[in-house]
Amino acid sequence: MKNSKLLISILVTAIITAGITYNLVSPKEVTLLNEEDPFSKLKSTYNLLQKNYYQDVETEKLVEGAIKGMVESLEDPYSVYMDIEEAKSFSENISSSFEGIGAEIQENDGSIIIVSPIKGSPAEEAGLKPKDVIQKVDDKSVEGFSVTEAVMLIRGEKGSTVNLVVERPGVGNLNFTITRDTIPIETVYSEVIEDQIGKIQITKFSESTSEEFAKALSDLQEQNVKGLIIDLRQNPGGLMDKAIAMSDIFVPKGENILQVEYNNKTKDVYKAENDAMIDLPTTVLIDGGTASAGEIMAAALNQSAGIPLVGEKTFGKGTVQSAKGFEDNSSVKYTTAKWLTPDGTWIHDKGIEPTVKAALPDYANLPYINPDNVLKQGDSTPEVNAAQQMLKALGYDGVSLNGYFDENTTKIVKQFQQDQALEVDGKISEGTTIKLIELLQSKIKENDTQLDKAIETLKKDL
Known part of the structure; x- marks a missing residue:
């Protein structure tokens, strides 16, 4: 009896502590479920809320909530229910x-x-x-x-x-x-760089990308380039069929481009259908932002066409999604399969290692400084340290690198402001911050060590 009273006391205390108040009506009956209908519990819950909820409920909200919950239960970051507005946003990202x-x-x-x-x-x-x-x-x-x-x-x-x-x-x-x-819709950028080498950057794989890519290749060939660098850095992916079509230009006929494996373990194997149209020495640039369709193309060109990959390990997204639209313009995007590299490797959460490793300079990874903030003498913050690192990267060697805005930092900031014809006050605020970022971004582009390594790698085959 003593133990029972203690248990009741603990339960009551727990409920009070949690701030929860219950006013329950004892259930008079249990709802029976139809074992042959897996949706009987869902239907019963829907009917229960429609009949007995204390406020009016919107049927559409109940249905959409059930669909969202169903998709979220998959615990797959790439499967999602999209309402009308969300589906429109997704469509725009792919096509325009x-x-x-x-x-x-x-x-x-x-x-x-x-x-x-x-x-x-x-x-x-x-x-x-x-x-x-x-x-x-x-x-x-x-x-x-x-x-x-x-x-x-x-x-x-x-x-x-x-x-x-x-x-x-x-x-x-x-x-x-x-x-x-x-x-913008444009996803392919091309130019001729040193020693008649053509460079093509692909920023994502959208509906127009394969056509843009074909035109870029044609333009570079007309300029008699001797070699080609395909830049897939910071490419988050997109449409798988575009990556396949673009890989087919480089992969010899009959060789694997990728494999797609379904939940019943059956596979679709995509092979190059055309004779390789590009016989120029080629190198591919990759990094941690290369994902999905970008990884498909990188793996295909590397494993089936022997093209080296230069840079850093890729993101690691090895699944395939489809989108099913409804009459009301909402849709469900869901994962349908794994994709495997030509040799059958699943790179999901692992990424693809480069053939030749190359990193950007340390200053390419400095954190952002908010132009709305004012950094001044006496401050000690991570942003001060970032600003000091930027100044050092831009050639101001005497600056401290301890995150403390000391008198010496003030002196060097004033020198920077004078050099850039800015207001000389020794503080890092909007104008000074923006100029620091602009000059650093220019330096990163001028000192693209990954591109330099790709050029060096490519020249071995010229």
Whole structure:
């Protein structure tokens, strides 16, 4: 009896402590389920809420909530139910330009992660990096959000701003204030660089990418290039069929481009159907932002055409998705299969290792400084340390690198401001910050050590 009273006391205390109040009506009967109908519990719950919930319920909300819950139960970051607005946003990202910051994201274990910023986008210019974890969007936590829910918060009209708090591995939390812009449809950029080498950068695989790529190749061939570098860095992927078509240009006829494995272990094997149309020495650039369709092309060219990969290990996304639209313009995007490299390797969560490893200079990975902040003598913050590192990278050798804004840092900031015809006040604020970032980005482009290594690798075959 004593033990029973103690147990009741503990239970009552636990309920009070948790701040929960119950006013339960004792159930008079148990709802029977139809064992032959796996949806009988779902239907019963739906009918129960429609009849007995204390407020009016919207049928559409109940149905959409059930669908979302069903898809979320898969615990697959690439499978998601998209309502009408979300489905429209997804379609725009694949087929046309849109307004936003220009970054591919994914959900992983309840976190929203940057896969890759798009070339020339506000996200790239602000300094977002692959693997950055988005904590907040405009002070709203996105923990537990789906990708589409996060996208709807991050996107917005051109000219408007959005504030992101991200956690960067090894650095900690960083603040980014980004001005949204139109993210263009163009996905392929080409140029002739030193020693008649053609360079083609592919930023993602959208509906127009294969046509853009074919034109870029044709233009470079007309300029009599001697070799080719394909830059797949920061490419978050896109449409698998475009990656297959573009790989077919390089892979010898009959060789594997990729394999697709379904849940019943059957496989579709995609082979090159045409004689290789490009016989120029070729090298491919990859990094941690190369994902999905970008990895398909990189693996195909490496394993089936013997083309070397230069750079850093890729992101590691080895699954295939399909999207099924509904009459009301909503849709479900869901994972249908694994994709395997030509030799049957599943690179999911592992990535592809480069043939030749090459990293960018350390200053290419410096954290972002918010131009809205004012850094001044006496401050001691990670942003001060980043600014000091930037000044050193730009040739100001005497600057301290301890994160403390001392008198010497003030002196060097004034010298920098004088050199750049800025207001000389010794503080790092909007104008000085923007100039620091601009000059650093220019230096990174001028000192692209990964591209240099790709050129060096390519020249061995010229």
